[in-house]
Amino acid sequence: MKRSLVILLIVLGCSLIGIMMFIYRINQGSQAKSPEIKSEMNQENFDTLDEGVWSVSSKNLGRTRLKPENVVVKDGFLNIKIPANTLAGGEIVNQEPMTYGSYECRMKLPEAPSSITGFFLYAPPDYFYEIDMEIHNTNEGKLLLTTYADGAVQNEYVGELGFDPTADFHNYRFDYSADRVAFYVDSKSILEWRDGFPIGQPMQLMVNTWYPNWLAGTPASEDQKLLVDWIRY
Numbered sequence: 001m002k003r004s005l006v007i008l009l010i011v012l013g014c015s016l017i018g019i020m021m022f023i024y025r026i027n028q029g030s031q032a033k034s035p036e037i038k039s040e041m042n043q044e045n046f047d048t049l050d051e052g053v054w055s056v057s058s059k060n061l062g063r064t065r066l067k068p069e070n071v072v073v074k075d076g077f078l079n080i081k082i083p084a085n086t087l088a089g090g091e092i093v094n095q096e097p098m099t100y101g102s103y104e105c106r107m108k109l110p111e112a113p114s115s116i117t118g119f120f121l122y123a124p125p126d127y128f129y130e131i132d133m134e135i136h137n138t139n140e141g142k143l144l145l146t147t148y149a150d151g152a153v154q155n156e157y158v159g160e161l162g163f164d165p166t167a168d169f170h171n172y173r174f175d176y177s178a179d180r181v182a183f184y185v186d187s188k189s190i191l192e193w194r195d196g197f198p199i200g201q202p203m204q205l206m207v208n209t210w211y212p213n214w215l216a217g218t219p220a221s222e223d224q225k226l227l228v229d230w231i232r233y
């Protein structure tokens with residue numbers, strides 16, 4: 001009788017330990033799934049174009065053929081060229097999927113009216129996962145901010161930078177968390193949105209310069225280039 005009681009206690013004890021380990025594992029798994037803002041920032045200075053980090057796009061976008069030959073790194077700057085009398089452009093895509101964090105890009109825009117430069121997070125399909133800063137490639141300083149989720153534009157802002165983005169370098173930044181998306185130019189707050197953006201969806205950080213269908217599609221008569229000094233993410 002005593003012996004069977006001891007065996008029963010051992011079996012019960014082992015079962016209890018097993019259940020506790022199972023609960024612990026489930027708990028660890030759910031913690032790993034919830035994205036958090038990264039505490040460490042990366043900075044890409046474009047001393048080289050590290051193709052383990054950035055891929056160069058070769059595809060059509062709007063009126064543009066994005067061509068790898070238009071994307072080079074030179075003297076510490078990423079150059080994305082818009083060749084004269086063409087509607088060609090270029091794009092780089094960070095290969096690591098990202099969620100919440102702060103994203104900033106120091107750049108000087110090409111002067112090619114009816115083209116734009118984008119600095120954004122994106123995941124397919126279109127209109128589901130995107131947080132977007134776009135600037136017209138003109139001296140007017142037109143800024144477009146957009147977020148997409150659930151298959152549609154959720155937030156949209158059209159505003160003025162108050163300077164000529166083709167004349168000099170400026171810093172373009174957005175901060176993204178589960179609670180808000182906030183946009184900054186040269187550390188000055190532009191606006192923030194509290195909803196209407198992707199939640200917890202890994203996206204890819206991209207920079208491009210291109211001719212969208214919603215502008216006239218008039219090519220520049222001289223070679224133009226987007227210069228990116230650095231990207232922090």
Ligand SMILES: [Ca+2]
Pocket residue numbers: 045046047076077228229230
């Ligand atoms: Ca640089």
